[in-house]
Amino acid sequence: MRFISLIFKNLTRRPFRTTLTLLAFATAIAAVVSLLGIAKGFTKSFADVYQSHSVDVVVSRAxxxxxxxxxxxxxxxxxxxxxxxxxxxxxxxxxxxxxxxxxxxxxxxxxxxxxxxxxxxxxxxxxxxxxxxxxxxxxxxxxxxxxxxxxxxxxxxxxxxxxxxxxxxxxxxxxxxxxxxxxxxxxxxxxxxxxxxxxxxxxxxxxxxxxxxxxxxxxxxxxxxKLNALTTTDFVETDTRMQLATAMAWMTSMIALVLGAFGTLNTMMTSVLERTREIGILRAMGWPRKRVVKMILMESILLAIIASVIGSLMAIAMTSLLARSAATQGILTPAIDGPVLMQGAIIGLVIGVLGALIPAWRASKLLPTEAFRES
Structure with missing residues (x-):
């Protein structure tokens, strides 16, 4: 069996658990992308106030x-x-x-x-x-x-x-x-x-x-x-409201990300424990520790990639519905663009790797004899 095929099989052998993990992971990514998009849209709308008038400098009270x-x-x-x-x-x-x-x-x-x-x-x-x-x-x-x-x-x-x-x-x-x-x-x-x-x-x-x-x-x-003269860019970027909106977006997102990381860790650790005998057989067949680690990491990274795609689509759909609601219509315009989606994908990959480190380390330490004894 090819290496990539084995990775897919490992993820699909427990479809219910994998689906729940994907949903939790995707929700965390959706929270990050949504909040960052809303904060960026808020900043963009604020900047447009000045850019629409070709304003170069804003003077306020020092x-x-x-x-x-x-x-x-x-x-x-x-x-x-x-x-x-x-x-x-x-x-x-x-x-x-x-x-x-x-x-x-x-x-x-x-x-x-x-x-x-x-x-x-x-x-x-x-x-x-x-x-x-x-x-x-x-x-x-x-x-x-x-x-x-x-x-x-x-x-x-x-x-x-x-x-x-x-x-x-x-x-x-x-x-x-x-x-x-x-x-x-x-x-x-x-x-x-x-x-x-x-x-x-x-x-x-x-x-x-x-x-x-x-x-x-x-x-x-x-x-x-008493005067404080700033270029439009500096005025917007250093405004307390803009900085607070971004900070709150990240702080709220961290909670979802921590939950996503623990969910990934739990899934991968459970997967390793269930496959102790299988990993022992692979080690007995000559698989080096690096290959075992690579297998666990790639399983987690594949989960992260799929979750990032699902989460990004969820974020786009949710913020679009939110922007069209009666309470926020004409007030909220999320800016979920390429950089925001890239940030979400990178964060997803980082969580995927971090969540797999301990399970991968444990799997790499298994000796064939110990694996058969524990199973």
Whole structure:
């Protein structure tokens, strides 16, 4: 019998036990891939907020633990715009509002000044004309509008005040599509933050070389010790929320991975104990210890490969259903791409090898005479 055929036969001789092990193993891999995909999708959606506007630098308040709740004086917008190498700048105020009549809470809300270049990057649908500039109004993201069930021209209640839905917008960012946009002055008044913005988006002059662009970022930060100027990439990657989402994904995954590792260890150890006499015969026939170890390891690795494929398919299916559910539609967009699937496969292989080390070591130590005596 060929070596590979023997490995397949060893795995299929106990189909029920092998199936249970595969399911446990695949579930662990599915948990890893799903959580990492969700965390990556969350980060991507956050990054798209800035990339959709071609923002190069984000300026927030220095020393703020949560940058999305920082407070920067609005006057810095013009000061930053005057820095050499800056093409344009705009302040954004972030708050969290609720649509209590629709029982939708914790809606991300952005305050953007009327006529700001940031508004040009949104694709507006069914926009209505607002006759009075003092009229309380709001733009709804497409996903949020679908959840709320209102159309442009209708009102939504915010803090017992009617706000005219002046339009529906679409953005490249899933996060923005589930948000609201107020005129900056109105959101400042609503949040009691007159003259304040959360951060300032900055677009650099594209004709500047990379070295000069770096100098521009330094000059922006040098305007005031209260300012923290970071490139968009650094701002997203070092954000507390993004780091916390990734850390929680890994921490939760570790529990599933440990269970998967113990399941593999139990299966392979039981398999070795059941085949003590068989292994003894193979050793008596001249099989070296390395070949016995190789057989056990390959059985475990084959289990890991199959479990990784099943687990990845489970993760894609589960996150797809989750993203389409009413509770998360338009909020969650998992990013299960090649790198995430590769991480899941590598972790699966590592677990497969680790789970087989002790059984392989025990099998290699069996002498023919001892094997027959133990059987």
């Amino acid at each position: 020393g703020t633990a949560d940058r999305l709740s920082s407070s920067v004086d609005e006057s810095f917008v013009q000061q930053i715009a005057a820095v050499p190498g800056v093409s344009r700048s705009a302040g954004v105020l972030l708050e969290t509002m609720s649509l209590e009549e629709q029982e939708i809470y914790g809606v991300p809300s952005m305050g953007i000044a009327d006529g700001s270049w940031l508004l040009d990057d949104y694709r507006l649908e069914d926009q209505v004309t607002v006759e009075s500039p003092d009229r309380k109004r709001v733009l709804l993201g497409a996903n949020l509008a679908n959840r709320v069930g209102v159309k442009p021209g209708e009102d939504v209640m915010i803090f017992e005040d009617p706000y005219l839905v002046s339009g529906i917008f679409n953005s490249q960012s899933t996060w923005e599509n589930g948000s609201m946009i107020f005129p900056l002055s109105q959101l400042q008044q609503l949040a009691d933050r007159d003259g304040q913005v959360t951060y300032i988006n900055v677009v650099l002059d594209k004709s500047f070389a990379a070295t000069k662009a770096a100098q521009t970022v330094e000059q922006i930060g040098a305007l005031d010790s």
